[in-house]
Amino acid sequence: MDLSVRIGSLTLTNPLVAASGCFGYGVEYADLVDLSSLGAIVTKGLFLEAREGHRAPRIVETPAGMLNAIGLQGIGARRFVEDKLPELRTRGATVIVNVCGTTIDEYAEVSRILSDAEGVAAIELNISCPNIKEGGIQFGCSLDGTFDVVSAVRKVTRLPIMPKLTPNVTDVASFARASEQAGADAVSLVNTFLAMVIDVETRRPKIANGLGGLSGPAIRPIAVRMVHECYEAVKIPVVGMGGIMNARDALEFMIAGAAAVQIGTANFVDPLIWTKLTDGIRDYMQRHQFTRVTELVGTVQTGPVESPTGA
Amino acid sequence: MDLSVRIGSLTLTNPLVAASGCFGYGVEYADLVDLSSLGAIVTKGLFLEAREGHRAPRIVETPAGMLNAIGLQGIGARRFVEDKLPELRTRGATVIVNVCGTTIDEYAEVSRILSDAEGVAAIELNISCPNIKEGGIQFGCSLDGTFDVVSAVRKVTRLPIMPKLTPNVTDVASFARASEQAGADAVSLVNTFLAMVIDVETRRPKIANGLGGLSGPAIRPIAVRMVHECYEAVKIPVVGMGGIMNARDALEFMIAGAAAVQIGTANFVDPLIWTKLTDGIRDYMQRHQFTRVTELVGTVQTGPVESPTGA
Amino acid sequence: MPFDVAADVMANTRLSADYNVLALSAPAIAAAATPGQFVMVKAASGDDPLLRRPFSVFEVLRDAAGAPAGLSLLNKRIGPSTELLYRAQPGDTVACFGPLGRPFTVADRSAQAWMVAGGVGLAPFATLADALGARSVSTTLFYGARSRAELFYLDFFRRLGVELVLTTEDGSLGERGRIIAPLDRRLAAHAPHAPLMVYACGPEGMLAACAKTAARYGRPCEVSVERIMGCGMGGCYSCVVPMRNDRGSFHHVRSCIAGPVLPADQILWE
Amino acid sequence: MPFDVAADVMANTRLSADYNVLALSAPAIAAAATPGQFVMVKAASGDDPLLRRPFSVFEVLRDAAGAPAGLSLLNKRIGPSTELLYRAQPGDTVACFGPLGRPFTVADRSAQAWMVAGGVGLAPFATLADALGARSVSTTLFYGARSRAELFYLDFFRRLGVELVLTTEDGSLGERGRIIAPLDRRLAAHAPHAPLMVYACGPEGMLAACAKTAARYGRPCEVSVERIMGCGMGGCYSCVVPMRNDRGSFHHVRSCIAGPVLPADQILWE
Numbered sequence A, B: 001m002d003l004s005v006r007i008g009s010l011t012l013t014n015p016l017v018a019a020s021g022c023f024g025y026g027v028e029y030a031d032l033v034d035l036s037s038l039g040a041i042v043t044k045g046l047f048l049e050a051r052e053g054h055r056a057p058r059i060v061e062t063p064a065g066m067l068n069a070i071g072l073q074g075i076g077a078r079r080f081v082e083d084k085l086p087e088l089r090t091r092g093a094t095v096i097v098n099v100c101g102t103t104i105d106e107y108a109e110v111s112r113i114l115s116d117a118e119g120v121a122a123i124e125l126n127i128s129c130p131n132i133k134e135g136g137i138q139f140g141c142s143l144d145g146t147f148d149v150v151s152a153v154r155k156v157t158r159l160p161i162m163p164k165l166t167p168n169v170t171d172v173a174s175f176a177r178a179s180e181q182a183g184a185d186a187v188s189l190v191n192t193f194l195a196m197v198i199d200v201e202t203r204r205p206k207i208a209n210g211l212g213g214l215s216g217p218a219i220r221p222i223a224v225r226m227v228h229e230c231y232e233a234v235k236i237p238v239v240g241m242g243g244i245m246n247a248r249d250a251l252e253f254m255i256a257g258a259a260a261v262q263i264g265t266a267n268f269v270d271p272l273i274w275t276k277l278t279d280g281i282r283d284y285m286q287r288h289q290f291t292r293v294t295e296l297v298g299t300v301q302t303g304p305v306e307s308p309t310g311a
Numbered sequence C, D: 001m002p003f004d005v006a007a008d009v010m011a012n013t014r015l016s017a018d019y020n021v022l023a024l025s026a027p028a029i030a031a032a033a034t035p036g037q038f039v040m041v042k043a044a045s046g047d048d049p050l051l052r053r054p055f056s057v058f059e060v061l062r063d064a065a066g067a068p069a070g071l072s073l074l075n076k077r078i079g080p081s082t083e084l085l086y087r088a089q090p091g092d093t094v095a096c097f098g099p100l101g102r103p104f105t106v107a108d109r110s111a112q113a114w115m116v117a118g119g120v121g122l123a124p125f126a127t128l129a130d131a132l133g134a135r136s137v138s139t140t141l142f143y144g145a146r147s148r149a150e151l152f153y154l155d156f157f158r159r160l161g162v163e164l165v166l167t168t169e170d171g172s173l174g175e176r177g178r179i180i181a182p183l184d185r186r187l188a189a190h191a192p193h194a195p196l197m198v199y200a201c202g203p204e205g206m207l208a209a210c211a212k213t214a215a216r217y218g219r220p221c222e223v224s225v226e227r228i229m230g231c232g233m234g235g236c237y238s239c240v241v242p243m244r245n246d247r248g249s250f251h252h253v254r255s256c257i258a259g260p261v262l263p264a265d266q267i268l269w270e
């Protein structure tokens, strides 16, 4: 059984990727999980400089989901390369770095630093963080902005580039197309949905930042729809995520059109999810007689079922 | 304690309204619930003519939510006026009709028929049903389309008009503004989120129509955010909904800016929810010393909490 | 009128690895229920699973004085909600709303009653058999399941004087095969002018076959259909069944209020 | 290394209308846990509530041979997850992941140990008292609650030879008022050169007061902080505490891996 998938020039041994912001820098999980057994890990979002992020409370649970506004606390690109990358290499992890920027130049500069470093497999461009004003979503909500960021980063790196799209738009497929035109090797989606939870007793938002991003199983049906729309719109691979909790959910995204999937919130609920996912996918492939996991991608049949009623 | 709220020229005895498509034509619940005790009921969406809708399965449950694609099965505007309205009047219900159309003319024609009938309190313009292609969402996803539908209906009726906005857009507040400019008396939101659930065993969507609309508590944090954005953007009342399950949730929407709230999916889970909601709101008002429920509207404090860390 | 009860679990009897009978304390519902009606049940305390699920009223339970005290559900574990009902213990409560829907037409003594059950489709027939017994209607239960271990409550029906015709897919009890075969043979053998009423509940394919078979012999047949139900009250339009109309076309009826029991010959079987 | 265990509920002892002690079968976690560490627990089977919740390891339970067999949680019911833990029964299972986090520094015999607990903040001190007892450290528990009915396990601590200083808000047992008052008096009276270690766990306000009071008397103090935790592993950055750094500024540390036990004097109290 062949679980490997391709994202541009990068081959992943399997389609299961740890989502940005939900797996620290990977090193936190190195004793618990064999990092080399994951398709890849995406790091927490990194700017050029270190950031302390928002104050706590930074998350609140919602029905079948959670809101977060971490505010991209992070150690900055250079310290990541110095402090974290060596261990990740030792552990055999395939590392995708989630790159943030307040300006196009910053995206390019961070991408350049990472391209020069040893052990970065690909770049995920975070143009979709809803939680800080200068965190890139101004690019991710404009087709021109998306095109410009991707083009600028394309010029400074030969690493595969994967812009991460926001679901907070009318037509997400048009952002996938803009990314493709600007030279992206793949797109990933969804980032979180901009949302708000109010404590009615204090009449204040429940998280310190006020607004936050909604993730988890609550959003999965919307994310699956969006992944399917992007799959239909572009030729480059689509990396899908949003509420994947088990192998069935991962398969659902792949059948909708995802070449690979990312797991975020579920990692909090079940830090040992990875082997369960692989086992579940293998079992499904066996039952349905698939030999390569890529054969599954986009196989959903959306045509209407015939009906004697013609309804 | 004064629970009454105003939507344009219409006064509701309380802010609790049954959402369209989740309460039949109201008559189905007449023996179970005192219809006159509700602020209002919104009917199932009505076109000019009867429709049989999509084939079953029409719903599927999702984590803390549900997907539906009913396809606006309905008896048409004229039969509604003849067959249902008289009983609703007898029962003392305040009736808001959810008006659908495939063309601007149809919206206007249905609205005219309802304006001529006895016992319609207001019109909710459904320009946001994601489940049928010709069901109005083409208007609801375009600022011009929204403006045009509202303007056309404004010309044929003196009833309060409330366009129902779709959440499947980048900037929902701009649609609230377009509605206000076209003469709407209020806006209501959110309608459902376009979404998809795939049965991985058959690799087909779980509901017959393929795509459906996501409702229920899963979407509540997104809906609260959108209601707040609209509240900040327009002067007309905003009627909020999306996953309200209890009094706390209803209060959350009002504190975010909703002048009234609609209850959809929760009515399926708890058909006797109405008195619980009223009791819970009264209890809250007593504890927090509000005498009029309108005092609550939009009281959320979104400013940052001061912090010694300055973070 | 239906009642909403936070019903205490009185007992949970496991019948097999997937089936159990859950006894719930709900006197008001039990007193009002008629054969073929259902309740909408929610066992989860949070929002997942969110919706209630429809279950036939299996038995009406009575207290020592004979007054209705509760009802039981015959539950088959196939997903999250039925899993919770399989695991429920005394001390737990279950939200239970009902009775709902249009019941079976209880035949009168002049007719024979044939009940056709597939698997968990047995559920509505315990109360129907009771009601038929009270009218001294001669009653037969055609009951098919996968194997002997999944044929339940046989003594219950025997005690009511119900004749049993059993099939299992593996032949471990009764005839090997599907229940339609003996039904067809019996219908063929039944005196044409002796009144007969057929009732069926089970998987969609079995219902369609049963409807066709009954129609072939010109016998009236009522089926209890199973659709995904959001509300059980006619509020959501999720549970529709296409029914033929006079104009050679069809219309969608809500099976929660027009059914779940529907006249088999009017359904547009798919 | 933490372990993930589908832990069987061994017993549920209700202490009051809101508090219970839940015994879970989890030998691997119990064997590895040190005082002050916590576990991430999920009792719901579906996606609501979704996330695990952090709980201190209250007791390490041992089998007849003295080997670690399980652990107990001291649970206070305040929302959906703690409600499920309050209602859990033998026969249920609870997902339990741990042990996690940085434990208390166990004082050695040269020092006295003063544990300051507010309400459910008692939880980490049963195992700490055990560990201190094993080192023959003279130990005092300052323990405040709303009323007498919410002061638990007093005999347990007495049996370990722990001195008890109790306060209740209503004066129903011990001194009336908050626990900081007797702590302050005792600190004032304590011989300046006799080594002393203060440990605290409880509401944020109490921890801040305790930190301030200990600092005023120049005593080292470790506090177990409570932040909303998404993962317990350093993965989500939800649980941060602002800590002073050398440059007169602060940085956010993740209390799930740098804590939950943190040096009180480095925290930037808000």
Ligand SMILES: Cc1cc2nc3c(=O)[nH]c(=O)nc-3n(C[C@H](O)[C@H](O)[C@H](O)COP(=O)(O)OP(=O)(O)OC[C@H]3O[C@@H](n4cnc5c(N)ncnc54)[C@H](O)[C@@H]3O)c2cc1C
Binding pocket: B061, C038, C049, C051, C052, C053, C054, C055, C056, C057, C073, C074, C075, C076, C077, C078, C079, C080, C081, C082, C083, C120, C123, C124, C225, C226, C227, C228, C229, C230, C260
């Ligand atoms: C009128 C009626 C009476 C029924 N009586 C019984 C009974 O006595 N005993 C019994 O075990 N089962 C009965 N059922 C079926 C029962 O409702 C489903 O098995 C149950 O809803 C499955 O829920 P789940 O969460 O366990 O599984 P899920 O994983 O949610 O669903 C599994 C399958 O069950 C069906 N289903 C799901 N949701 C619903 C719904 N809201 N309404 C109807 N079907 C649904 C679908 O086919 C779905 O694919 C009845 C159904 C109807 C319509």
Ligand SMILES: Cc1cc2nc3c(=O)[nH]c(=O)nc-3n(C[C@H](O)[C@H](O)[C@H](O)COP(=O)(O)OP(=O)(O)OC[C@H]3O[C@@H](n4cnc5c(N)ncnc54)[C@H](O)[C@@H]3O)c2cc1C
Binding pocket: A061, D038, D049, D051, D052, D053, D054, D055, D056, D057, D073, D074, D075, D076, D077, D078, D079, D080, D081, D082, D083, D120, D123, D124, D225, D226, D227, D228, D229, D230, D260
């Ligand atoms: C290290 C640590 C150890 C703890 N030990 C214990 C213990 O031994 N016994 C005990 O009863 N409680 C303990 N708590 C607190 C316990 O985690 C919360 O009471 C619990 O999460 C509340 O969940 P809920 O669903 O019942 O309530 P909710 O309604 O979800 O939350 C109620 C309040 O609990 C807090 N809370 C919610 N989610 C979390 C979370 N993920 N992490 C932390 N706090 C949260 C918030 O302040 C929230 O407002 C501990 C917390 C931490 C951080």
Ligand SMILES: Cc1cc2nc3c(=O)[nH]c(=O)nc-3n(C[C@H](O)[C@H](O)[C@H](O)COP(=O)(O)O)c2cc1C
Binding pocket: A019, A020, A021, A022, A043, A044, A045, A068, A070, A072, A098, A126, A129, A164, A190, A191, A192, A214, A215, A216, A217, A241, A242, A243, A244, A262, A263, A264, A265, A266, D236, D237
């Ligand atoms: C706590 C938290 C932090 C996150 N941080 C980042 C981030 O730094 N960069 C990013 O691109 N996405 C971030 N995300 C979004 C996730 O990577 C993912 O897109 C989203 O959570 C949806 O997937 P899920 O439902 O599986 O969690 C974060 C999500 C969570 C829950």
Ligand SMILES: Cc1cc2nc3c(=O)[nH]c(=O)nc-3n(C[C@H](O)[C@H](O)[C@H](O)COP(=O)(O)O)c2cc1C
Binding pocket: B019, B020, B021, B022, B043, B044, B045, B068, B070, B072, B098, B126, B129, B164, B190, B191, B192, B214, B215, B216, B217, B241, B242, B243, B244, B262, B263, B264, B265, B266, C236, C237
């Ligand atoms: C089964 C179902 C049918 C619906 N039908 C309509 C409709 O006819 N017209 C309409 O405007 N909205 C319709 N809606 C949307 C609801 O009115 C409401 O906007 C949405 O469900 C969000 O609210 P909730 O989460 O409280 O259900 C329907 C929703 C459901 C679940």
Ligand code: FES
Binding pocket: C228, C229, C230, C231, C232, C233, C234, C235, C236, C237, C238, C239, C240, C254, C255, C256, C257
């Ligand atoms: S289940 Fe809602 S209309 Fe039948």
Ligand code: FES
Binding pocket: D228, D229, D230, D231, D232, D233, D234, D235, D236, D237, D238, D239, D240, D254, D255, D256, D257
């Ligand atoms: S709880 Fe996730 S980083 Fe601490």
